[in-house]
Amino acid sequence: MKRIFTAVPYLWLLVLFLVPFLIVMKISLSDYAISIPPYTPTLDFSGGWQAVRDFFGALDFENYVFLTEDDLYWKAYLSSLKIAIISTILTLLVGFPIAYGMARAPDEWRPALMMLVILPFWTSFLIRVYAWMGILANEGILNQFLLWLGLISEPLTIINTNIAVYIGIVYTYLPFMILPVYASLERMDPSLLEAAEDLGCSRVSAFWNVTVPLARPGVIAGCFLVFIPAVGEFVIPSLLGGSQTLMIGKVLWEEFFSNRDWPVASAVAIILLLILIIPIVLFQRQEQLAREVDQ
Amino acid sequence: MPEADVVEPWNDPGATPLIRIEGVSKRFGEFTAIDDISIDIYGQEFFALLGPSGCGKTTLMRMLAGFETPSDGRITLDGQDMAGVAPNKRHVNMMFQSYALFPHLSVWENIAFGLKRDGRDKGKIAARVDEMLKLTQLEKFARRKPHQISGGQRQRVALARALAKAPKLLLLDEPLGALDKKLRQDTQFELMDIQERTGTTFVIVTHDQEEAMTVASRVAVMDHGQLVQVDTPERIYEQPNSVYVADFIGDVNLIEGRAVVSDNTVELAWAEGRPAIAGQSVGTLANGDAATFAIRPEKIAISRDEPTERNRVQGKILDIGYLGNLSTYHVQLPEGPVITCEVGNRSRVSRRDFTWEDEVWLSWSDTAGLVLGS
């Protein structure tokens, strides 16, 4: 039975995960062509061994060279990383106090608070991003409100800027930050803080010396959970960002759908993965460590 | 002390064992969990595997159930070699330490579970389940789910489920470990009663020596994957073959020294200028060998005046423990050792005979203690 249970999902993933990935790698080494499919060479086994050799001979790293030459791409990578880092920090700044407040809330409130954090996760991501379009627009609710308060005399331009993208990422990924941070704070024994104060810490230094180190695994997990998907984000920059918002997910999408340059799109994808492998491996190591500490 | 009316198949050279464990070893990588063990277990025995956690007793039981395969050696059940026989094909059932009751099934369905796998007809299954419910006094709870009954009842469901298929051999993994002390004692006698009534061979794994001594016809004491002693509870207690067994089973005083062997007695020289103390010898000891004298606290008498016995020592009372049915005295000898002795409180005495710092004599007969090789 264990053989069947292994074989079925294994085959499925081989065909629908590994093979497609290899195809992307192969196409990233091909050349753009005006044909169907729009790249060359294509592998033709009927040509025998010679055809296979020709096929491999025609593959090259031209697309990767192109990516380094055209500054659009490396600017897009850098800008994606920058946006992801800034929004991760912002998400932590917004999420930590919420998680802390939840962990300090009375026991009977906690399940309800948990549900309030998880609930947005079940509602559509797209709709949550869309909700901000109406709020951040030049004649949107936020500007109307600020004008009414008299804080500003002219509408602020927020939509179609990086600020709108930051807001969108913080908003949609907030639960991913709150939940792990809350999980690590919740496990903390409150008498630890009393012990720290008893031993002469002030409230603030007890927080820095006890709470923060104990929350660290949760904070690190939360940061990775926000950072990794944020780098490749597509929906948020295309709905909230403007033409100057460069994010690699959007570049890849446009390269593929608008320019129909599949080889370059594939090369963009491969480089994006290479960039993400470092944080992913770090994240997995962190999780491994956390599991070992638990045991 | 074999008596005529006690059935002791292990002393009968003509008896055929139900289970033969022959030279069995089990290694997990570098670690040897079971080291070359051979035991014969006879039909209708209540056999206990006793040892501290990590001694290999559970691994040995799991090999009987078929969840582990021996690295070396052979296990036969009723003459059949069990190598390669899957757990679901063995006439062996197991009562799990966690009871492993199926939480989604009622008590009735749990007990019927194994019977249904055999494809018996419904009437027979129902009759057998009802019989089992009656045996374990669970008739009232047949329709409850496991979480709706108490710990003691769960234990009985697990027993009924394992017995329902009338296995040749029933394995019990720490069957009473999850119960509180009072319930455990009642249940021990219930288990013995059920074992006797069904005539099934029971093999129990436990780390609780009292439990093993109470229920078992024979006890195998294990340590670090090896078999130390296999014997009846009385002999394990009275005639331990090693310091390990003497120390593991019950309380014991141990005094180290050198053996003094003469024609037919063995004595232990334990302190300069003190007469040697006598005891029964176990195994062969040569003059001057390192040896340990072992004596149970209840075999030592305590008195204010010097007794006439040859084995006597003098000391000062360090501590007194009053346990209700008996009192324990810790006596410090001037040579160093602290000896524990237990005295039954037969009559209700309000006045204590001895008190702290009293000088007292301890004495025992020549056959009360054992001289064991170290």
Added chain:
Amino acid sequence: MRRMSAFNVVSLTLGFAFLYIPMVILVVYSFNASKLVTVWAGFSTKWYGELIRNEAFLDAAWVTVKVGVLSSTFATVLGTMAAYVMVRRGSFRGRTLFSGMIYAPLVMPEVITGLSLLLLFIAIGLDRGVLTIVLAHTTFSMCYVSVVVSSRLVSFDRSLEEAALDLGCTPFQGFRLVTLPIIAPAVLAGWLLAFTLSLDDLVIASFTAGPSATTLPIKIFSSVRLGVSPEINALSTIIIGLVVSGVIVASLVSKHRIAARSAEERAAID
């Protein structure tokens, strides 16, 4: 009971306000009579009427539900099998690759998953439509299912499965009669997660959908790209309403069951 400090009360209030106000605004403006989202022109349900008459949306909704049900069902079967193998089967050849392929889609950017699947479908000449979206969604959501199910299997008392074998079950009978009924809540949770992921997905569906099959997120995306529209507000309100009521019902049911169970457990102590 500990008293909460003012700081905690303020941070919780602001935090939840930030999480929920945008959705509340969306819901409120779905009842706005004006086409201009920014001007309140009185209460009206006319956008809901328009939405129901909009056949393109209805078609897309139907495709989305169909894809969701099919892909989450396949994903649940495959993900449960994979979780069982990951937790119960020791080492076997190819285990590293297997676990890598299970966890990689969780961190893979959607654009890459979508692109690679599309290139596969083109390479093997499979026409894009409902089938290709189902295949794509099954592949990425089975990984989420296997994470949910394996976390349940890890805490599962293994002796239950051994007891089933001991009582005469074959391994498959043991799985069907003992393991599966006990992990059923986790399997159901996995199905719901897969279903939600499928309903919600825009990027992978955009790559793998063909002209014959458009899902609701694709439809919504192409419409909101042009700006805020009251019809989409109405649609969002319906979706939010469904999700909120579903989650509330589910949590009430599970709360009730936990309470009933602990009452029974207390009653059982003799």
